[in-house]
Amino acid sequence: MSENVDSILGDQASVPAAAEFARRCRDVGLADTPQRRVIFAALTSSKDHPSAEVLHGRVKERLPRISLATVYRNLSLFVEKGLVDGVATASSHARFDANPHKHHHLICKSCASVTDVYSAAYDALGVDRLESGGFEVQEIKVTGYGLCPRCKTKETNDA
Amino acid sequence: MSENVDSILGDQASVPAAAEFARRCRDVGLADTPQRRVIFAALTSSKDHPSAEVLHGRVKERLPRISLATVYRNLSLFVEKGLVDGVATASSHARFDANPHKHHHLICKSCASVTDVYSAAYDALGVDRLESGGFEVQEIKVTGYGLCPRCKTKETNDA
DNA sequence: TTACGAATGATAATCTTTCCTAATCCGGTG
DNA sequence: CACCGGATTAGGAAAGATTATCATTCGTAA
Ligand SMILES: [Mn+2]
Ligand SMILES: [Mn+2]
Ligand SMILES: [Zn+2]
Ligand SMILES: [Zn+2]
Numbered sequence: 001m002s003e004n005v006d007s008i009l010g011d012q013a014s015v016p017a018a019a020e021f022a023r024r025c026r027d028v029g030l031a032d033t034p035q036r037r038v039i040f041a042a043l044t045s046s047k048d049h050p051s052a053e054v055l056h057g058r059v060k061e062r063l064p065r066i067s068l069a070t071v072y073r074n075l076s077l078f079v080e081k082g083l084v085d086g087v088a089t090a091s092s093h094a095r096f097d098a099n100p101h102k103h104h105h106l107i108c109k110s111c112a113s114v115t116d117v118y119s120a121a122y123d124a125l126g127v128d129r130l131e132s133g134g135f136e137v138q139e140i141k142v143t144g145y146g147l148c149p150r151c152k153t154k155e156t157n158d159a
Numbered sequence: 160m161s162e163n164v165d166s167i168l169g170d171q172a173s174v175p176a177a178a179e180f181a182r183r184c185r186d187v188g189l190a191d192t193p194q195r196r197v198i199f200a201a202l203t204s205s206k207d208h209p210s211a212e213v214l215h216g217r218v219k220e221r222l223p224r225i226s227l228a229t230v231y232r233n234l235s236l237f238v239e240k241g242l243v244d245g246v247a248t249a250s251s252h253a254r255f256d257a258n259p260h261k262h263h264h265l266i267c268k269s270c271a272s273v274t275d276v277y278s279a280a281y282d283a284l285g286v287d288r289l290e291s292g293g294f295e296v297q298e299i300k301v302t303g304y305g306l307c308p309r310c311k312t313k314e315t316n317d318a
Numbered sequence: 319t320t321a322c323g324a325a326t327g328a329t330a331a332t333c334t335t336t337c338c339t340a341a342t343c344c345g346g347t348g
Numbered sequence: 349c350a351c352c353g354g355a356t357t358a359g360g361a362a363a364g365a366t367t368a369t370c371a372t373t374c375g376t377a378a
Contacts, residue, residue, distance in 0.1 A: 030324095030325095031323095031324060031325070031374085031375055031376075032375080032376095033324090033325065033326080033374075033375075034374095035325080035326070036325090040257065043255055043256075043257040044257045046257070048272075048273070049254040049255060049256050049264075049273040050254065050255060051252070051253070051254055051255070051365095052253070052255070052365085052366085053364095053365080055255065065326095065327075066326085066327080067326065067327045067328065067329095068327095068366095069326080069327070069328080069329090069366090069367080069368090070325080070326060070327070072365090072366060072367075073325085073326085073367085074325095075253075075255055076366095076367095078255075079255070083257070084255055084256060084257045085255070085256040085257075085258075086253045086254070086255060086256075087253065087254040087255065087256050087264060087273055088247035088248055088253060089247055089252060089253070089254055089266055089271050089273065093210070093248060093252065093334075094210070094211070094234075094238075094245045094246060094247060094248070095208035095209065095210055095245075095246040095248055096202055096208060096209060096210070096211070096214065096234055096237075096238070096243055096244070096245060096246065097202075097208050097243060097244040097245075097246050098199065098202040098203045098205070098242075098243045098244075099244075105208075105246060106291060106294045106296060107248055108294075109297070112248050113207075114207070114208040114246055114248065115292075115294055117291070122284075125281075125301065132265060132276070132303065133308075134307075134308035134311075135265045135267075135274055135303070135305060135306070135307055135308060135311075136305045136306045136311050137265060137303040137304070137305040138268070138303075138304055138305040138306070139303070139304050139305070140301060140302070140303050140304075141301070141302050141303075141304065142284070142299060142300075142301050142302075143299070143300050143301075143302065144291065144294070144296040144297075144298070144299050144300075145296070145297055145298050145299075145300065146294060146295045146296040146297040146298070147294070147295045147297070148293075148294055149292075149293035149294060152293075152294075152295050190343085190344055190345080190355060190356070191344080191345095192343075192344075192355090192356065192357080193343090194356085194357070195356095210334095211334085211335085212333090212334080224357095224358070224359095225357085225358080226357070226358045226359060226360090227334095227335090227359095228335085228336075228337085228357085228358075228359080228360090229356085229357060229358070231334085231335060231336080232335095232336085232356090232357090233356095235335095252334095252365075252366095
Protein backbone atom coordinates (compact mmCIF):
# COMPACT_ATOMS: atom_id res chain seq x y z
CA MET A 1 0.00 0.00 0.00
CA SER A 2 2.17 2.83 -1.18
CA GLU A 3 0.48 4.56 -4.10
CA ASN A 4 -1.57 7.59 -3.28
CA VAL A 5 -5.28 7.60 -3.81
CA ASP A 6 -5.46 10.08 -6.64
CA SER A 7 -3.00 8.22 -8.80
CA ILE A 8 -4.74 4.99 -7.99
CA LEU A 9 -8.15 6.13 -9.04
CA GLY A 10 -7.01 8.06 -12.08
CA ASP A 11 -8.22 11.42 -13.27
CA GLN A 12 -11.56 10.55 -14.82
CA ALA A 13 -14.79 11.18 -13.02
CA SER A 14 -13.26 9.58 -9.94
CA VAL A 15 -13.39 12.52 -7.59
CA PRO A 16 -17.16 12.65 -7.17
CA ALA A 17 -17.34 8.87 -7.43
CA ALA A 18 -14.82 8.51 -4.63
CA ALA A 19 -16.79 10.81 -2.36
CA GLU A 20 -19.95 8.93 -3.15
CA PHE A 21 -18.28 5.62 -2.35
CA ALA A 22 -16.95 6.98 0.93
CA ARG A 23 -20.45 8.00 1.91
CA ARG A 24 -21.93 4.63 1.06
CA CYS A 25 -19.23 2.89 3.05
CA ARG A 26 -19.91 5.05 6.04
CA ASP A 27 -23.61 4.30 5.74
CA VAL A 28 -23.04 0.57 6.01
CA GLY A 29 -20.24 0.73 8.55
CA LEU A 30 -17.27 -0.11 6.36
CA ALA A 31 -13.99 1.77 6.35
CA ASP A 32 -13.15 3.59 3.14
CA THR A 33 -9.94 1.98 1.91
CA PRO A 34 -8.04 2.29 -1.37
CA GLN A 35 -8.53 -1.41 -2.07
CA ARG A 36 -12.28 -1.14 -1.64
CA ARG A 37 -12.44 1.96 -3.80
CA VAL A 38 -10.62 0.24 -6.62
CA ILE A 39 -12.54 -3.04 -6.37
CA PHE A 40 -15.83 -1.21 -6.38
CA ALA A 41 -14.80 1.07 -9.22
CA ALA A 42 -13.63 -1.89 -11.28
CA LEU A 43 -16.94 -3.65 -10.79
CA THR A 44 -18.96 -0.53 -11.43
CA SER A 45 -17.20 0.04 -14.71
CA SER A 46 -17.62 -3.59 -15.78
CA LYS A 47 -20.24 -4.21 -18.40
CA ASP A 48 -20.02 -7.94 -17.79
CA HIS A 49 -20.49 -9.90 -14.59
CA PRO A 50 -16.97 -10.79 -13.51
CA SER A 51 -15.99 -13.50 -11.05
CA ALA A 52 -13.84 -12.70 -8.04
CA GLU A 53 -10.78 -13.97 -9.81
CA VAL A 54 -11.38 -11.99 -12.99
CA LEU A 55 -11.97 -8.88 -10.95
CA HIS A 56 -8.74 -9.49 -9.11
CA GLY A 57 -6.95 -9.51 -12.42
CA ARG A 58 -8.46 -6.16 -13.37
CA VAL A 59 -7.87 -4.58 -10.00
CA LYS A 60 -4.22 -5.59 -10.06
CA GLU A 61 -3.65 -3.20 -12.93
CA ARG A 62 -4.24 -0.41 -10.46
CA LEU A 63 -3.04 -2.06 -7.27
CA PRO A 64 -0.43 -4.63 -8.29
CA ARG A 65 0.09 -5.81 -4.73
CA ILE A 66 -3.55 -6.46 -3.82
CA SER A 67 -4.26 -9.94 -2.55
CA LEU A 68 -6.87 -12.25 -4.04
CA ALA A 69 -8.14 -12.80 -0.51
CA THR A 70 -8.85 -9.10 -0.20
CA VAL A 71 -10.96 -9.21 -3.32
CA TYR A 72 -12.97 -12.20 -2.10
CA ARG A 73 -13.30 -10.71 1.34
CA ASN A 74 -14.60 -7.39 0.08
CA LEU A 75 -16.92 -8.75 -2.57
CA SER A 76 -18.60 -10.82 0.13
CA LEU A 77 -18.87 -7.77 2.32
CA PHE A 78 -20.26 -5.67 -0.52
CA VAL A 79 -22.91 -8.28 -1.20
CA GLU A 80 -23.70 -8.62 2.49
CA LYS A 81 -24.07 -4.86 2.83
CA GLY A 82 -26.08 -4.57 -0.35
CA LEU A 83 -23.56 -2.44 -2.24
CA VAL A 84 -23.41 -4.96 -5.07
CA ASP A 85 -25.29 -8.05 -6.18
CA GLY A 86 -24.06 -11.61 -6.31
CA VAL A 87 -25.32 -13.55 -9.28
CA ALA A 88 -25.72 -17.27 -8.72
CA THR A 89 -24.87 -18.96 -11.98
CA ALA A 90 -24.88 -22.74 -11.81
CA SER A 91 -22.55 -25.59 -10.98
CA SER A 92 -20.48 -25.31 -7.88
CA HIS A 93 -22.14 -25.45 -4.51
CA ALA A 94 -25.25 -26.39 -6.40
CA ARG A 95 -28.21 -28.03 -4.76
CA PHE A 96 -30.25 -30.61 -6.62
CA ASP A 97 -33.93 -31.18 -7.13
CA ALA A 98 -35.75 -34.12 -8.70
CA ASN A 99 -39.20 -32.67 -8.07
CA PRO A 100 -40.83 -32.98 -11.49
CA HIS A 101 -43.60 -30.49 -10.83
CA LYS A 102 -43.04 -27.02 -12.13
CA HIS A 103 -42.09 -24.79 -9.27
CA HIS A 104 -39.87 -21.97 -8.09
CA HIS A 105 -37.66 -21.39 -5.07
CA LEU A 106 -37.15 -19.22 -2.04
CA ILE A 107 -33.54 -19.06 -0.89
CA CYS A 108 -32.59 -17.92 2.58
CA LYS A 109 -29.83 -15.33 2.53
CA SER A 110 -28.77 -16.41 5.97
CA CYS A 111 -28.66 -20.21 5.96
CA ALA A 112 -28.97 -20.90 2.21
CA SER A 113 -31.90 -23.25 2.72
CA VAL A 114 -34.12 -23.78 -0.31
CA THR A 115 -37.91 -23.79 -0.13
CA ASP A 116 -40.29 -24.77 -2.91
CA VAL A 117 -42.89 -22.34 -4.20
CA TYR A 118 -45.80 -23.30 -6.39
CA SER A 119 -47.29 -20.39 -8.30
CA ALA A 120 -49.49 -20.60 -11.35
CA ALA A 121 -48.80 -16.92 -11.96
CA TYR A 122 -45.07 -17.47 -12.13
CA ASP A 123 -45.41 -20.60 -14.22
CA ALA A 124 -47.32 -18.52 -16.71
CA LEU A 125 -44.52 -16.01 -17.22
CA GLY A 126 -43.89 -16.36 -20.89
CA VAL A 127 -40.46 -16.69 -22.34
CA ASP A 128 -41.70 -14.48 -25.13
CA ARG A 129 -42.16 -11.61 -22.74
CA LEU A 130 -38.43 -11.36 -22.32
CA GLU A 131 -36.48 -8.85 -24.28
CA SER A 132 -34.03 -11.56 -25.13
CA GLY A 133 -32.20 -10.16 -28.15
CA GLY A 134 -30.84 -13.26 -29.80
CA PHE A 135 -30.67 -15.26 -26.59
CA GLU A 136 -32.65 -18.49 -26.82
CA VAL A 137 -34.47 -18.69 -23.50
CA GLN A 138 -35.42 -22.27 -22.67
CA GLU A 139 -36.87 -21.81 -19.22
CA ILE A 140 -37.59 -19.15 -16.69
CA LYS A 141 -37.12 -19.43 -12.95
CA VAL A 142 -38.43 -17.04 -10.37
CA THR A 143 -36.39 -16.95 -7.20
CA GLY A 144 -37.19 -15.09 -4.04
CA TYR A 145 -34.39 -14.16 -1.66
CA GLY A 146 -34.88 -13.33 1.97
CA LEU A 147 -35.06 -14.96 5.37
CA CYS A 148 -36.53 -18.34 6.20
CA PRO A 149 -38.79 -18.56 9.25
CA ARG A 150 -36.06 -20.02 11.43
CA CYS A 151 -33.50 -17.37 10.51
CA LYS A 152 -36.03 -14.59 10.80
CA THR A 153 -36.71 -15.29 14.45
CA LYS A 154 -33.01 -15.80 15.11
CA GLU A 155 -32.35 -12.40 13.51
CA THR A 156 -34.72 -10.54 15.80
CA ASN A 157 -33.29 -12.19 18.88
CA ASP A 158 -29.77 -11.19 17.95
CA ALA A 159 -30.34 -7.47 18.27
CA MET B 160 -19.37 -53.10 -6.67
CA SER B 161 -20.51 -56.43 -5.29
CA GLU B 162 -24.05 -56.04 -3.94
CA ASN B 163 -26.84 -57.11 -6.21
CA VAL B 164 -29.38 -54.65 -7.43
CA ASP B 165 -32.42 -55.98 -5.65
CA SER B 166 -30.83 -55.86 -2.24
CA ILE B 167 -29.45 -52.43 -3.02
CA LEU B 168 -32.75 -50.90 -3.94
CA GLY B 169 -34.73 -52.56 -1.21
CA ASP B 170 -38.26 -53.93 -1.44
CA GLN B 171 -40.40 -50.82 -1.39
CA ALA B 172 -41.93 -49.42 -4.52
CA SER B 173 -38.57 -49.76 -6.17
CA VAL B 174 -39.53 -52.28 -8.82
CA PRO B 175 -41.70 -50.00 -10.94
CA ALA B 176 -39.48 -47.04 -10.10
CA ALA B 177 -36.45 -48.97 -11.30
CA ALA B 178 -38.13 -49.79 -14.59
CA GLU B 179 -39.16 -46.18 -15.03
CA PHE B 180 -35.63 -45.00 -14.35
CA ALA B 181 -34.22 -47.52 -16.84
CA ARG B 182 -36.55 -46.15 -19.48
CA ARG B 183 -35.62 -42.54 -18.81
CA CYS B 184 -31.95 -43.42 -18.98
CA ARG B 185 -32.43 -45.12 -22.30
CA ASP B 186 -34.29 -42.08 -23.59
CA VAL B 187 -31.36 -39.80 -22.89
CA GLY B 188 -28.63 -42.24 -23.83
CA LEU B 189 -27.30 -43.15 -20.40
CA ALA B 190 -26.59 -46.67 -19.21
CA ASP B 191 -28.75 -47.91 -16.37
CA THR B 192 -26.30 -48.60 -13.55
CA PRO B 193 -26.88 -49.43 -9.87
CA GLN B 194 -25.05 -46.29 -8.79
CA ARG B 195 -27.26 -44.10 -10.97
CA ARG B 196 -30.40 -45.85 -9.74
CA VAL B 197 -29.47 -45.24 -6.13
CA ILE B 198 -28.38 -41.64 -6.63
CA PHE B 199 -31.55 -40.84 -8.50
CA ALA B 200 -33.73 -42.64 -5.98
CA ALA B 201 -32.07 -40.83 -3.11
CA LEU B 202 -32.69 -37.49 -4.74
CA THR B 203 -36.25 -38.35 -5.70
CA SER B 204 -37.08 -39.28 -2.15
CA SER B 205 -35.48 -36.12 -0.76
CA LYS B 206 -37.87 -33.46 0.35
CA ASP B 207 -35.04 -30.97 0.67
CA HIS B 208 -32.53 -29.84 -1.94
CA PRO B 209 -29.35 -31.69 -1.05
CA SER B 210 -25.87 -30.82 -2.21
CA ALA B 211 -23.67 -33.35 -3.94
CA GLU B 212 -21.87 -34.09 -0.74
CA VAL B 213 -25.01 -34.53 1.34
CA LEU B 214 -26.41 -36.82 -1.29
CA HIS B 215 -23.20 -38.83 -1.26
CA GLY B 216 -23.69 -39.35 2.44
CA ARG B 217 -27.20 -40.66 1.92
CA VAL B 218 -26.29 -42.84 -1.02
CA LYS B 219 -23.48 -44.44 0.93
CA GLU B 220 -26.04 -46.02 3.23
CA ARG B 221 -27.03 -48.17 0.29
CA LEU B 222 -23.73 -48.34 -1.57
CA PRO B 223 -21.02 -47.94 1.03
CA ARG B 224 -18.26 -48.08 -1.55
CA ILE B 225 -19.59 -45.42 -3.93
CA SER B 226 -17.17 -42.62 -4.69
CA LEU B 227 -17.93 -38.95 -4.24
CA ALA B 228 -16.61 -38.45 -7.74
CA THR B 229 -19.30 -40.79 -9.05
CA VAL B 230 -21.98 -38.71 -7.35
CA TYR B 231 -20.69 -35.45 -8.78
CA ARG B 232 -20.24 -36.98 -12.21
CA ASN B 233 -23.75 -38.37 -12.34
CA LEU B 234 -25.49 -35.35 -10.88
CA SER B 235 -23.90 -33.26 -13.60
CA LEU B 236 -25.05 -35.76 -16.19
CA PHE B 237 -28.57 -35.83 -14.78
CA VAL B 238 -28.78 -32.06 -14.94
CA GLU B 239 -27.32 -32.01 -18.43
CA LYS B 240 -29.84 -34.58 -19.59
CA GLY B 241 -32.70 -32.86 -17.84
CA LEU B 242 -33.47 -35.71 -15.42
CA VAL B 243 -33.06 -33.40 -12.43
CA ASP B 244 -32.69 -29.71 -11.79
CA GLY B 245 -29.69 -27.89 -10.43
CA VAL B 246 -30.54 -25.04 -8.10
CA ALA B 247 -28.01 -22.22 -8.12
CA THR B 248 -27.77 -20.90 -4.59
CA ALA B 249 -24.98 -18.38 -4.12
CA SER B 250 -21.36 -18.14 -3.09
CA SER B 251 -18.83 -20.23 -4.87
CA HIS B 252 -18.28 -19.50 -8.52
CA ALA B 253 -20.46 -16.44 -8.05
CA ARG B 254 -20.42 -13.55 -10.46
CA PHE B 255 -20.83 -9.98 -9.32
CA ASP B 256 -22.87 -7.04 -10.47
CA ALA B 257 -22.76 -3.41 -9.38
CA ASN B 258 -25.45 -2.30 -11.81
CA PRO B 259 -27.81 -0.33 -9.55
CA HIS B 260 -30.75 -0.44 -11.92
CA LYS B 261 -33.32 -3.08 -11.22
CA HIS B 262 -32.89 -5.85 -13.71
CA HIS B 263 -32.88 -9.59 -14.27
CA HIS B 264 -30.56 -12.03 -15.96
CA LEU B 265 -30.24 -14.50 -18.78
CA ILE B 266 -27.67 -17.22 -18.12
CA CYS B 267 -26.22 -19.31 -20.90
CA LYS B 268 -26.31 -23.01 -20.09
CA SER B 269 -23.36 -23.58 -22.34
CA CYS B 270 -20.81 -20.86 -21.52
CA ALA B 271 -22.30 -19.48 -18.28
CA SER B 272 -22.26 -15.93 -19.60
CA VAL B 273 -24.65 -13.51 -17.93
CA THR B 274 -26.79 -11.03 -19.85
CA ASP B 275 -28.85 -8.23 -18.36
CA VAL B 276 -32.58 -8.03 -18.94
CA TYR B 277 -34.70 -4.99 -18.22
CA SER B 278 -38.38 -5.75 -17.85
CA ALA B 279 -40.96 -3.58 -16.20
CA ALA B 280 -43.27 -6.58 -16.10
CA TYR B 281 -40.79 -8.62 -14.08
CA ASP B 282 -39.92 -5.72 -11.83
CA ALA B 283 -43.59 -5.48 -11.01
CA LEU B 284 -43.83 -9.05 -9.73
CA GLY B 285 -44.94 -8.44 -6.20
CA VAL B 286 -43.31 -10.13 -3.30
CA ASP B 287 -46.76 -10.28 -1.79
CA ARG B 288 -47.96 -12.49 -4.59
CA LEU B 289 -45.75 -15.28 -3.36
CA GLU B 290 -47.20 -18.01 -1.24
CA SER B 291 -44.32 -17.56 1.13
CA GLY B 292 -45.54 -19.22 4.31
CA GLY B 293 -43.47 -17.52 6.96
CA PHE B 294 -40.55 -16.83 4.65
CA GLU B 295 -39.69 -13.13 4.52
CA VAL B 296 -39.09 -12.46 0.84
CA GLN B 297 -36.92 -9.39 0.33
CA GLU B 298 -36.48 -9.45 -3.40
CA ILE B 299 -37.47 -11.43 -6.43
CA LYS B 300 -35.25 -12.23 -9.36
CA VAL B 301 -36.36 -13.66 -12.65
CA THR B 302 -33.70 -15.67 -14.43
CA GLY B 303 -33.91 -17.10 -17.91
CA TYR B 304 -31.75 -20.08 -18.83
CA GLY B 305 -30.86 -21.02 -22.35
CA LEU B 306 -28.29 -20.36 -25.03
CA CYS B 307 -26.57 -17.07 -25.75
CA PRO B 308 -26.33 -16.00 -29.39
CA ARG B 309 -22.74 -17.14 -29.69
CA CYS B 310 -23.38 -20.59 -28.25
CA LYS B 311 -26.56 -21.01 -30.25
CA THR B 312 -24.76 -20.72 -33.56
CA LYS B 313 -21.93 -22.90 -32.28
CA GLU B 314 -24.49 -25.54 -31.28
CA THR B 315 -26.03 -25.79 -34.72
CA ASN B 316 -22.63 -26.09 -36.37
CA ASP B 317 -21.63 -28.96 -34.10
CA ALA B 318 -24.23 -31.38 -35.42
C1' DT C 319 -1.32 13.07 17.14
C1' DT C 320 -2.58 9.04 19.53
C1' DA C 321 -4.76 4.82 20.27
C1' DC C 322 -7.31 1.08 18.90
C1' DG C 323 -10.25 -1.55 16.15
C1' DA C 324 -10.45 -2.70 11.29
C1' DA C 325 -8.29 -4.13 7.07
C1' DT C 326 -4.59 -6.03 4.33
C1' DG C 327 -1.19 -9.32 2.34
C1' DA C 328 0.78 -13.67 2.37
C1' DT C 329 0.05 -18.15 2.94
C1' DA C 330 -1.92 -22.17 4.94
C1' DA C 331 -5.98 -24.75 5.34
C1' DT C 332 -10.39 -26.13 3.47
C1' DC C 333 -13.55 -27.27 0.74
C1' DT C 334 -15.33 -28.54 -3.96
C1' DT C 335 -14.81 -30.41 -8.36
C1' DT C 336 -12.35 -32.67 -11.97
C1' DC C 337 -8.88 -35.97 -13.79
C1' DC C 338 -6.63 -40.30 -14.35
C1' DT C 339 -6.17 -45.39 -14.70
C1' DA C 340 -6.97 -50.00 -13.92
C1' DA C 341 -10.74 -52.88 -12.93
C1' DT C 342 -15.62 -53.81 -13.56
C1' DC C 343 -20.04 -53.56 -15.47
C1' DC C 344 -23.70 -53.02 -19.14
C1' DG C 345 -26.05 -54.18 -23.27
C1' DG C 346 -26.20 -56.46 -27.28
C1' DT C 347 -24.56 -60.70 -30.15
C1' DG C 348 -23.96 -65.33 -31.26
C1' DC D 349 -25.99 -68.33 -21.49
C1' DA D 350 -21.11 -66.93 -22.57
C1' DC D 351 -18.57 -63.34 -24.73
C1' DC D 352 -16.99 -58.82 -26.53
C1' DG D 353 -16.26 -53.80 -26.71
C1' DG D 354 -17.39 -49.70 -25.02
C1' DA D 355 -19.13 -47.28 -21.06
C1' DT D 356 -18.71 -46.58 -16.20
C1' DT D 357 -16.75 -46.91 -11.62
C1' DA D 358 -13.59 -46.62 -7.50
C1' DG D 359 -10.00 -44.37 -5.53
C1' DG D 360 -6.77 -41.43 -5.10
C1' DA D 361 -4.57 -37.51 -6.44
C1' DA D 362 -4.57 -33.06 -8.63
C1' DA D 363 -6.56 -28.86 -9.56
C1' DG D 364 -9.40 -25.07 -8.60
C1' DA D 365 -12.02 -22.06 -5.55
C1' DT D 366 -12.86 -20.01 -1.24
C1' DT D 367 -11.93 -19.11 3.53
C1' DA D 368 -9.14 -18.77 7.74
C1' DT D 369 -5.11 -17.19 10.18
C1' DC D 370 -2.00 -13.87 11.84
C1' DA D 371 1.52 -10.43 11.97
C1' DT D 372 1.67 -5.89 10.18
C1' DT D 373 -0.31 -1.63 8.55
C1' DC D 374 -4.03 1.59 8.03
C1' DG D 375 -8.25 4.51 8.91
C1' DT D 376 -11.02 6.84 11.99
C1' DA D 377 -12.67 9.32 15.74
C1' DA D 378 -11.35 11.72 19.75
MN1 LIG E 1 -37.44 -27.49 -5.50
MN1 LIG F 1 -26.62 -7.67 -14.25
ZN1 LIG G 1 -32.49 -19.53 6.93
ZN1 LIG H 1 -23.05 -19.02 -24.24
